[in-house]
Amino acid sequence: MLEHTSLPGSECPVARTLEAIGDRWSLMIIRDAFDDIRRFSEFQKSLGVAKNILASRLKKLVEVGVFDVCPASDGSAYKEYVLTNKGREIFPVVVSMRQWGERFLFEAGETQSVLLDKASGESLMPIEVRSASGQRLGPTDCRRVRVVASDL
Template sequence: MARQQTLAQSECPVARTLEAIGDRWALMIIRDAFDDVRRFSEFQKRLGLAKNILTVKLKMLVELGVLQIQPASDGSAYKEYVLTDMGRAVFPIVVSLRQWGERFLFAEGEEHSILLDNERAEPVETIVVRSRAGAVLSPEDCHRQVVRRGQ
């Protein structure tokens, strides 16, 4: 009987991504980091997460390279968790999740937050998948192919 592959070893980038950051708390920590939350106590206050669980999730995100620890920006003895380039690259994923939730998970007239751009204070454009030529693509317009990285 063949051994089942773990998600972390899968050829599927979706499976590997879910294994790395697909946990709801990991995504909520990353979401709050986009809102400039940096300190352990701030994450705990906003998320209401037990200290031991938050510690494990922050450590995992640091080890993965999504967050880095640095001295507090105010010069205090505290440490801060700051998004790396890898962490900032999660932004479109979080925005896509947000937009899907806005579209399907709120009843008409139900209060929810929206994402506005800072320059114009307008809602951000809905994320769509496009071909290199600019055409909007649906699942029927795409297929998977296994390749080797760098080739």
């Protein structure tokens, strides 16, 4: 069996992102938060995840700055998990994963959920990678280089 190696010191942003938010339950919690779920019990009901796993994932997502824990917006004694700016910036990642799944993981006639623009009711345009000048880029159009973060 392979051992899980921690990657927080990796120079690869993908590896660090996976370490922070890359497990199934964390991404599903974040997805639900974009649907305005905020309370532990609501996450648990929506996902059907064991309470200990949910508590562990929410704790980690708070630690990495994806959520803040706030008093309930209705004045009750409950706490709510509210996406931070850092957490809201995960939205394009979730949409991109959703769009990939829509294209490749459903057979004709299968029921699936879709994400629509609230204002227009229309489907979203596919997310694309573009250069600074607006040109569409694919994997062969890009290269990785090593830099020091302060150089960005």
